[in-house]
Amino acid sequence: MGHSHPMKRIFEKPASMTDIPFPYCPGCSHGTIHRLVAEVMDELGITRRAVGITSAGCTVRNWRQFDCDMVMALHGRGPAVATGLKRVRPEAIVFTCQGDGDLAAIGTGEIVHAASRCECITVIYVNNGVFGATGGQQAPTTLIGQKTTSYPGGRDPSFSGYPLRMAEMLSLVSPRSYIARTSVHDVKHIIATKKAIREAFQIQIDGRGFGLVEVLATCPTQWKLDPVRSMERIVQEVIPYYPLGTFSSPQKEG
């Protein structure tokens, strides 16, 4: 028998990723989202001029994953760091990867004003509804009734507030921004997420404005669910509160 013909390679690691294994828990969506970002960077041919900005939380170590220049930012300050960098290096493609604790809690000021200035940056916002890295505390995005280590009895909006819908909020800020919410719970939605990430980079490449994709993500470890049940929860509980869609899209030039 033997291999008379070389086997055709039909799947491989994107060139924009390093060989370092993901540090994420089984069933976590971060790996999928990182891969999509890397695929888009490959396809748009921007890796050589890309600068990624990490944040605190589960994304803190992603400087090891992307094979491009990287900067580590403080908790919530990614959009401010990206702003300073982009003003100095307008030719660079600057993106942040931020979780919901980072972007929707401590970093609300920075993300709102980066959007209002229409900074030419791309934001990948991973919303898993919980503080993952610190042990499962309540995030601003935690759903009503969801149990966390901060509020073991579940989120009671009369006591600790309502979950923040950041994509909708930010879409009100500037007409020159692309803002979408997607999910990665199945193949169809993974493909849609990739398309949205691509658009969020393209708007920066074209110098048209600010791009943000909120990606609904699982956190089986802190949700205390297995990976399959976590994906099911996205469909049954998360998407009903956080509807998918494009909330803001600038007029294309020409």
Next chain:
Amino acid sequence: MIYETRRSQALLEKTLMRGNEAVGEGAIRAGCRYFFGYPITPQNELFEYMARRLPEVGGTFLQSESELAGINMLFGAAAGGGRCMTSSSGPGFTLMGEGLTTLAAAQLPAVVACVTRSGPGLGRIASAQSDYRLATRGGGHGDYQCLVLGPNSAQELYELTYKAFELADMYRNPAIILSDAILGQMMEPVDLERLPWNEAPQREWAVRGKGDNPRKVIKAAPHTDDELIEWNRCLKEKYDRCREREQRYELLWTDDASVALVAFGSTSRIALDALTRARGEGIPVGMLRPISLWPFPEVAFQEVLSRTKRFLVVEANNGQMVEDVRLAICGEAEVIHYGVGGGHILSPDEIYGEIVRVYQMK
């Protein structure tokens, strides 16, 4: 003495500037082209000067939504290799602590001007020197230092701001100009031509997209315990080097002084009048003026300790620099503090009275 020389120079060759503006022009002369900041009194003239001047020289001025955002924009700009600065005062300077420690951790050069107002809390916009401790202890968490310079005239604000950019680059560390409301608002002639036009040096470590090179990472956190040990060892080595090479000070009439007045910044200007009067009356008093507040000029104290038995530390706070003086003297002479924590500016008469009292102490 140094002031006499300056007064005799032709005023026509000089530009009358506010202290805050002198900081701005010093930065621009040094090649600073990026400013990120948030309004706060009494630093607004510096902020507005940069807003006006930077576009004229092809630079970028951006008003941030907070001091937190401003210092983090500075972090991003520094990571990209831009020569950049921000400025603030008391409450805003406190907020910048997280950025200062992270700039130091990532070994990024940047300059921050703190035009001190009185605290604590929201305080008042009246001048004080009560941010001395905050600035000289780094301003944020962790084992690190900022280089801190304490000018006392518009000319020095101009020149030391310029110097701060050089030091920040030399040591890849944030540098602070510690000014105050008096210095910031005071108008004095400045000889701008004493400094050449400079520009940001090439920085191989800056991120701009890897191009054909291996990727670069500006790290604000080590990945392993071993890396952390090495990280802190490197920082300590750098700060030891600063202590060795960057102590700056001025000595005035200390050759025969049994009492040395120690003052920095605006207080040293006020103290000069009191000192001149005391000298005129035959009191052997001199002045040791720290110019680098970190590293603290300990060598200056060693220099005068053989003849000076009393150190009168005058500062516009309740006793901050006096701690450094005590450490420098290590119990080998008497140290007396005289100061007030904001709301009242010490007069030459008050300082003169204190000089006489300390001189006559048994």
